[in-house]
Amino acid sequence: MAASVAVIPQIAPANSLSGAYLAGRQAAIRNDFEASARYYTQALARDPSNVGLMEDTIATQLAMGRIDRALPVAKLLEGQGIRSQAAHMTVITDMLAREDYEGYLSRNVETAGIGPLVDGLLGAWAMIGAGRTEDGLAEFDRISEERGLRGFALYHKAMALASLGDFEASEALFVSEAGPLQRTRRGAMARAEVLSQLGRNEDAVASLEAAFGSSSDPELAAMVERLKAGDTLPFTHMTSARDGAAEVFYSVAGALRQDAGADYTLIYARLARHLRPDQIDALLLVADLLEELDQFSLSAAVYKEVPADHPAFHAAELGRAAVLRQSGKSDAAIEVLEQLAKRFGDLSIVHSTLGDVLRQQDRFEEAIAAYDRAIDLTREGEAGAWFLHYARAISLERQDEWPRAEADFRRALELNPGQPQVLNYLGYSMVEKQINLDEALEMIEQAVAASPDSGYIVDSLGWVLYRLGRYDEAVGHMERAVELMPVDPVVNDHLGDVYWAVGREREAQFQWMRALSFVDPEDADGEADPDRMRRKLEVGLDVVLEEEGAPPLTVAND
Numbered sequence: 001m002a003a004s005v006a007v008i009p010q011i012a013p014a015n016s017l018s019g020a021y022l023a024g025r026q027a028a029i030r031n032d033f034e035a036s037a038r039y040y041t042q043a044l045a046r047d048p049s050n051v052g053l054m055e056d057t058i059a060t061q062l063a064m065g066r067i068d069r070a071l072p073v074a075k076l077l078e079g080q081g082i083r084s085q086a087a088h089m090t091v092i093t094d095m096l097a098r099e100d101y102e103g104y105l106s107r108n109v110e111t112a113g114i115g116p117l118v119d120g121l122l123g124a125w126a127m128i129g130a131g132r133t134e135d136g137l138a139e140f141d142r143i144s145e146e147r148g149l150r151g152f153a154l155y156h157k158a159m160a161l162a163s164l165g166d167f168e169a170s171e172a173l174f175v176s177e178a179g180p181l182q183r184t185r186r187g188a189m190a191r192a193e194v195l196s197q198l199g200r201n202e203d204a205v206a207s208l209e210a211a212f213g214s215s216s217d218p219e220l221a222a223m224v225e226r227l228k229a230g231d232t233l234p235f236t237h238m239t240s241a242r243d244g245a246a247e248v249f250y251s252v253a254g255a256l257r258q259d260a261g262a263d264y265t266l267i268y269a270r271l272a273r274h275l276r277p278d279q280i281d282a283l284l285l286v287a288d289l290l291e292e293l294d295q296f297s298l299s300a301a302v303y304k305e306v307p308a309d310h311p312a313f314h315a316a317e318l319g320r321a322a323v324l325r326q327s328g329k330s331d332a333a334i335e336v337l338e339q340l341a342k343r344f345g346d347l348s349i350v351h352s353t354l355g356d357v358l359r360q361q362d363r364f365e366e367a368i369a370a371y372d373r374a375i376d377l378t379r380e381g382e383a384g385a386w387f388l389h390y391a392r393a394i395s396l397e398r399q400d401e402w403p404r405a406e407a408d409f410r411r412a413l414e415l416n417p418g419q420p421q422v423l424n425y426l427g428y429s430m431v432e433k434q435i436n437l438d439e440a441l442e443m444i445e446q447a448v449a450a451s452p453d454s455g456y457i458v459d460s461l462g463w464v465l466y467r468l469g470r471y472d473e474a475v476g477h478m479e480r481a482v483e484l485m486p487v488d489p490v491v492n493d494h495l496g497d498v499y500w501a502v503g504r505e506r507e508a509q510f511q512w513m514r515a516l517s518f519v520d521p522e523d524a525d526g527e528a529d530p531d532r533m534r535r536k537l538e539v540g541l542d543v544v545l546e547e548e549g550a551p552p553l554t555v556a557n558d
Contacts, residue, residue, distance in 0.1 A: 016046075017043055017046040017047055020039045020040070020042040020043035020046070021039070021040070021043040021053065023035070023039040024036045024038075024039035024040040024042075024043060024056065024060075027039060028056070028060065031263060031293040031294060031295055032295070033060050033063040033064045033295070033298070034064060034298070036056075036060045037057065037060035037061050037063075037064055037066070037069075040053060040056045040057040040060055041057055044057050044073070051077070051080075051082055051084075054073050054076065054077050054084075054087075055077070055084055055086055055087070057070070057073050058070045058073050058074050058077070058084070058086040058087055058090055059086045059267070061073075062086060062089070062090065062267045062270055062271070063263060063266050063267060063270065064270075065270040065273060065274065065286070067090060067093055067094065067097075067270075067271070067274045070086075070090045071090055071091070071094050073087075074086070074087035074088075074090035074091050075087075075091060078091055078112065083111060083112070085114060085115075086267075088112050088113060088114055089114050089267065089271060091112075092104060092107070092113075092114065092122065093249075093271045093274055093275060096122065096126070096242060096245040096275060097242065097274060097275055099129060099241070099242055101126040101127070101129040101130040101241065102130055104122070104123075104126045105123065105126050105127065105130060109123070116146070116149075117143075117149055117152060117252065118248060118249075118252055120139065120142075120143040120146075120149070120153075121140075121143065121152065121153070121156055121248040122245055122248055123139055124136045124137075124139035124140045124143070124153075124156065124157075124160070125156070125160070125241045125244035125245050125248065126241065126245070127139060128160055128164075128241045128244065129240070129241025129242070129244075130241075133164065136160065137157060137160065137161070140153045140154065140156055140157035140160065141153070141157070144157075150177075151177070151180055151181055151182075152181065152251065152252075152255075154173055154177040155177075155181035155182055155187065155251070156244065156247065156248065156251075157173060158170045158173035158174055158177070158182070158190075158194075159190060159237060159238045159244065159247060160238070160244060161173065162190065162193075162194050162197075162235050162237070162238060163235065163238040163239060163240070163243070163244065167194050167197045167198050167235075168198065170194050171191070171194050171195065171198060174187075174191045174194065181251055181254075183211070184254070185211075185212075186237065186281055188207065188208060188211040188212070189208070189219075189220070189223065189237070190235075190237040190238075191204075191207060192204040192205075192207055192208050192223060192227065192233070193233045193234065193235045193236065193237065194235065195207065196227060196231075196232055196233035197232065197233070197234075197235055199232070201227040201228070201230060201231075201232075204227050204233075205224055205227050205228060208220060208223065208224055208227075209224075217315075218311050218314055218344070218347070219311030219312055222311055242275055242276065243275075243276055243279075245275050246271075246272045246273075246275035246276035246279055246282070247272070247276075248272075249268045249269070249271040249272035249275065249282075250268070250269065250272035250279065250281065250282050250285070252268050253265050253268035253269045253272065253282075253285060254285070256268060262289045262292045262293050263293060265289055266286065266289045266290070266293070269282055269285045269286045269289060270286060272285075273286060280306060280310060280312045280316075281312075283302060283305060283306060283316075284303075284306075284312065284315065284316065284319065286302050287299045287300075287302040287303045287316070287319055287320075287323075288319065290302060291319070291322070291323050291326070296323040296324070296326055296327035297327065299319070299320075299323045300320050300323045300324055300327075303316045303317070303319045303320035303323070304316075304320060314340060314343075314344045314347060314350065317336055317337075317339075317340045318337075318340070318349065318350070318353055320336055321333040321334075321336040321337050321340075321353065321357070322353075324336065325357055325360075330357060330360070330361050333357050334354065334357055334358065334361070337350065337353055337354040337357060338354065340354075341354055341370075341373075345373075346377060347377070348373075348374045348375075348377040348378050348388075349374075351370045351371070351373040351374035351377065352370070352371065352374035352387075352388055352391070354370040355367045355368075355370035355371040355374060355388075355391060355392070355395070356391065358370060359391060359394065359395050362398070364395040364396075364398045364399045365395075365399060367391075367392075367395045368392060368395045368396060368399070371388055371391055371392035371395065372392070374388050375388050375389065375392065385415055386411075386412040386413075386415035386416035386419060386422070387412070389408040389409070389411045389412040389415065390408070390409065390412040390419075390421065390422050390425070392408050393405045393406075393407075393408035393409045393412065393425075393426075394425065396408060397425075397429055402429075402433065405429070406426070406429075409422055409425065409426040409429075410426070413426070418446060418450060420446070420447040420448075420450040420451040420454070420457060421447075423443040423444065423446050423447040423450075424443070424444060424447040424454075424456065424457045424460050426440075426443060427439075427440040427441070427442075427443035427444040427447065427460065427464065428440070428444065428460045428463070428464070430443075431444075431460075431463065431464045431467050432467075434467070437464070437467075437468060440464055441464050441465070441468065444457070444460045444461045444464050445461060447460070447461075448460075448461050448477075453484060454484070455481050455484030455485030455488065455491060456481075456485070456491075458477055458480050458481040458484060459477075459478065459481035459485070459490070459491045459494060461477045462474045462475075462476075462477035462478035462480075462481055462494065462495075462498065463478075463494055465477065466478075466494070466497065466498050466501065469553075469554050469555050471498060471501040471502045471553075471555060472502060474498045474501075475498055475499070475502060478491075478494055478495040478498045479495065481494070481495070482495050482511075487518045488518065489515045489516070489518040489519045489528035489530075490515070490527050490528050492511050492512075492514045492515035492518060493511070493512060493515040493528065493529075493533055495511045496508040496509070496510075496511030496512040496514075496515060496533075496536070497536075497541055499511060500536075500540065500541040500542075500553075501541070501553050505540070508536075508541070509537055512533045512536050512537050513537065515528065515533055516530055516533050516534065516537075519533075532544065535547075541553070
């Protein structure tokens, strides 16, 4: 059976309808939209009247952003009078892209629509595009009376008014209807442009600072700089009814992220991009959704579409570096970040991200230099500053620079008191170095109280008790750690040592064997030490400690 499944993607699709269909389904389950679109198309060529195959083909082509390839199949499906949301989305998007607003308005959305919210908002924008401005604005008002739709409707009305040059009415809506869309980054920037058009640059700056604080976002910074210089910003967020239709799909995609699957949300984001290719926010959303679906190569390719001169270029490159790292291309990710650091040397996030990737590659000296730069660029009191000190402390500790590492750990705790990760790492490190053991125990106990379901932290508590000679107390915590992380080799190894220390030697040997079975042979730099585990199985822990020159097991008096 395993052999027959393995050959389906390579051989069966070329030879049979069922093979192509099954290969398409398998690819779709993996969110491999490229392969699923290809196999479904092959299957459809053999059974062109199969409604299910037609819908699958449309959906996967939409997920790839290929509206032109989905359109012929969607038209065939609609021509048969079959109700299909994917087909309707495709045909409607094509009509709006061609600015055929009258054609869209003549459709019966009750039988050939997408959904009440989308159909209503698209209808309002189509009316404006067709020159029926008052009807379109009235349609936004009508939608706003429906339960749960008010925020969407009035946000789009505010955008429509601004696109029509009525900035006073648009600002009035932004002030009176401060819904969730108005409070998004995109909504806040649109309002700043509206205020600038009204000659209220100071208010625009104040609104942006109220929304984002002292953000280091280059796009926001450039906008604030122009506003402070007295420039009148053009209203760019919406310049046509087609832009408005794109905004409908984009804003609905943003809402869908809370409840719907990423694959379904992706289709809305792709449609937004088709209608407005220059909308970088939609592009970044597409790339983010592809990353969420583990389609790292597709995601990286989309991130790379952001022009180098666009203010969001740094955000796209950070995203591209992330997906390159997740796909196992850490060297490529580091190269992207190093180039980004040369161009955006004043952005802390670029250096901190570079430090994170270098640290994960055990390039600690380079990571420390990156964190140094990130910390220098971080403002006093900025959120997340504690993590920079924590991450640099880990790198310093791994480089055996303990005094500097300890200072950074303690600085991280000053900035974020009680942070369990920091308490755990600092406490564990002091236990390993056999210093400040009472303080170390107190820190780890605090960490466990804050994160009782963290296997790593519970393991630390058990291990510190073991190192203090309080073996009986250590047993329960180590057993709990193994419950939380049953296949972790280090935690199982620790439990074996604790069992040996309390005289449960057969159970200790069993745990060491379990630990050995969980060691990844390709993880040569991991914390697990398989050679030491094998030696313990041969001669026992007492002999291993003697061979290592370590003190023998001694039960604590206290």
